Amino acid sequence: MMLPWLRCSRIMPRHSVFVYGTLKRGEPNHHWLTEKENGDALFVGTANTKEKYPLVIASRYNIPYTLELPGKGENIEGEIYDVDDNMLAKLDVLEDHPKYYERKVKKAVLQDSGEEVDIWIYLLHHYKPHMIELPFLKSYQHNGDHGLKYVARYLRENPGPEYWTDVKL
Numbered sequence: 001m002m003l004p005w006l007r008c009s010r011i012m013p014r015h016s017v018f019v020y021g022t023l024k025r026g027e028p029n030h031h032w033l034t035e036k037e038n039g040d041a042l043f044v045g046t047a048n049t050k051e052k053y054p055l056v057i058a059s060r061y062n063i064p065y066t067l068e069l070p071g072k073g074e075n076i077e078g079e080i081y082d083v084d085d086n087m088l089a090k091l092d093v094l095e096d097h098p099k100y101y102e103r104k105v106k107k108a109v110l111q112d113s114g115e116e117v118d119i120w121i122y123l124l125h126h127y128k129p130h131m132i133e134l135p136f137l138k139s140y141q142h143n144g145d146h147g148l149k150y151v152a153r154y155l156r157e158n159p160g161p162e163y164w165t166d167v168k169l
């Protein structure tokens with residue numbers, strides 16, 4: 001049992017996570033960040049990656065991926081959340097870090113203040129070469145005019161990781 005004063009205090013470790021895909025507000029996995037049983041997440045602000053990265057939609061399920069290829073693509077737009085240990089652990093489960101996406105420290109710039117912050121971002125490493133021939137987005141929306149509708153896990157024929165081979169070597 002955690003002591004009440006500990007639960008309320010800000011001495012518990014917190015983490016800045018930059019989300020650019022289905023975890024953003026209005027996107028299909030945002031509820032992960034708002035469900036209280038997952039832990040705590042506070043919205044900090046909208047931001048862009050300091051470096052350019054390729055953000056693509058790929059796989060049979062039209063999933064957004066930022067590729068670990070700095071310098072190519074756009075300064076990706078996303079949202080920074082200040083999360084606790086529990087929420088970070090939940091996000092790692094959702095993204096299957098480190099077997100699928102890999103959570104890395106990079107820099108982002110807050111749109112309001114211009115402040116530069118170190119953030120965690122879920123990137124795809126060891127991606128298939130065709131991924132860098134796809135259109136690069138600056139900002140992901142699941143119902144954007146790209147027309148590539150995201151298929152949620154519960155709607156997939158097989159909810160397992162077989163499709164990883166669509167995008168990973």
Ligand code: PCA
Nearest residue numbers: 019020021022023024122
């Ligand atoms: N979820 C994570 C990575 C890609 C995705 O769909 C995010 O929104 O940042």
